[in-house]
Amino acid sequence: MSFEFKDLSERKKLILQAIIDAHISGGEPVGSKYLTQNLPISISSATIRNEMAELEDMGLLEQPHTSAGRVPSEYGYRFYVNSLMKGYEMTMKEIDELNRLTKSKQEKLDHILESAAKLMGNMTNYTSLAFKGNTPTTVITQFKTMRMGAGKFLLVMMTSDENVQTKVINHGFEVSDDSLERLEAVLNKYLCNVDLEQVTLSLISEMERAVGVEAAALINPIVKGVYDVINQNAAGELKFQGVDRLLQYPEFSDIGRFRGLLGAIEKKDDILDIVSHSKKDEINVYIGSENSVDVMNNSTLIFRTITQGDKVVGAIGVIGPCRMDYSKVIATVDYLSRNIQQMMDNDKLLPDKESEDKK
Amino acid sequence: MSFEFKDLSERKKLILQAIIDAHISGGEPVGSKYLTQNLPISISSATIRNEMAELEDMGLLEQPHTSAGRVPSEYGYRFYVNSLMKGYEMTMKEIDELNRLTKSKQEKLDHILESAAKLMGNMTNYTSLAFKGNTPTTVITQFKTMRMGAGKFLLVMMTSDENVQTKVINHGFEVSDDSLERLEAVLNKYLCNVDLEQVTLSLISEMERAVGVEAAALINPIVKGVYDVINQNAAGELKFQGVDRLLQYPEFSDIGRFRGLLGAIEKKDDILDIVSHSKKDEINVYIGSENSVDVMNNSTLIFRTITQGDKVVGAIGVIGPCRMDYSKVIATVDYLSRNIQQMMDNDKLLPDKESEDKK
DNA sequence: TTTAGCACTCAAGACCATTAAGTGCTAATC
């Protein structure tokens, strides 16, 4: 991107585009002879060779070896994606499939993301990724207790990220209705909207006193439960589907290369890092070494985040070799993620702001 | 197993064992010359060759080609596992690691299974699998409602498999405390312990009448929610960790073979099928084509289920090439799964049966 | 029954020639 692409002649653009298109669909290096027959203009192979040499000097093409044709470089793909690529026209069948999915509203977000990713993988024939963000719970906003039968009750906690968590508390002994009510009151008084750091030993013993003898023994396990809820996987979850599809591409027939990528997919943190530092509300395209994970040198990562307000709550995308059908993949990721985003936005309208509804 | 192994002479056993041990650690076919120097008895290479030829006739050994040494067949491995293998002595370090994990009791079962599987993968250097069974919810045993602030309430459902599920119900309009109480009563009256098949349209309208005008509109979304809870992923969840580790074994340097296995891992249903039809409370070892998935011809699957009462609630295990360090893997899977099982059993004791405690 | 010895087999590696694709460069042409 630190590149200045403007000074490309029309003819060079045509040639570059033809090379990339041919390489994307065929996977082989593209030679001058092939191009003489597959260009909208008719020029000789020698001219094409000269142009290709210049495009190579500019860093847009590469040669695997002297007697081979040319292959797009990462910069070449980048240029293609930024300024050459034609928009992909989705077929009715594809749109139908996508719509069928996004119609089923009542699912939970992570289910939607996962099935969207699955569909995306099927359509593009690459590996799909689904990221479910986890807006970290910082505090509990409300406690409720619910008797569940002999010897146990349910502790319901509403969290600051508008979720609900429950925990079954097994107390071997009997707890009276009175005690349970007092317990609920005490929890709401002492632990609501409270930072974990502030829960000191003296606070705990104060709670134990306040709740009375009968239920005092329950305070400790409950505090532990609160701790668990707040600290649970704040990193979010990243899932991949269809990793086996990668193996059909010749760029991964070298087991060493594939192993590197598979390692990154297994470890997850590198990719998680990329996803969580990406731009919101637009398609992110990381081509080859653009994503700093060096083991993904010849892989491309394409995704778009799903936001709620200004929080990133998820992302879906695709991972595959640099030689990727960019226009189709980008169109698919875009369409699908936009639809999910819209669902989110619509859902949001209902409970909160009727003001916007009225406008 | 349909094999009769008894008629193996002591010497044949020694030779077979030596071949398998050598092959497991080295990965190469084992020849007669090597064995002359690595057997507790001293016999000539010619004798060994004769014995090996017989072992091959019996189906315990195989020859990649005429001028190569011998390699254990799947039956060979099976015999090894059933009657030859020496128990693996875990090192203190390994036991420590395992214990550290199983000490942290308060985790949820799926977390425990996953981290156990992860540890197991690290220790054995194969791919680990963790299966979290899902005893299907057949009915809801109790409903509770809980007001959650403006315009929404929480529906808490206790299910027949002793779990708790919640669902936030957004009602745009106001619902009085009275209506909410009536709603709860109606739900408990009409939907508790009721098979989904019995929920007919006329039942629904009866409920709508019973609950009163104000909350009638809520019945439908709630019934939908119940439906979702009951039908949710009854199949259980199967997760793999460290798939990339497989690539370090030469048997998967052929990309075609690996692709097959990876496909099975991705699709999951075949392996899920094997796991869910396995024997309870013992180590299951599926060597090569013993697991009917033909793409796993040269892979071995080792796991043990975790049960609660007589229900299978989970499983952990390992997947790798047939040439596997069986004694170590089996020991590890066994130790770890037994500990988790014990945790489960102990947990169970607390709330339910003090009778057993007294004994 | 065991063993020494020998002929035989086969995969793997080294070496070589051939082929085909594609290039870069020069000189002629438009």
Next chain:
DNA sequence: GATTAGCACTTAATGGTCTTGAGTGCTAAA
């Protein structure tokens, strides 16, 4: 000055031949 024809050159891929080495099976002797 841009384009093109033509040619020498480079290189990967393919396939053949030879050699080597590990390992076997079989026979005959111990």
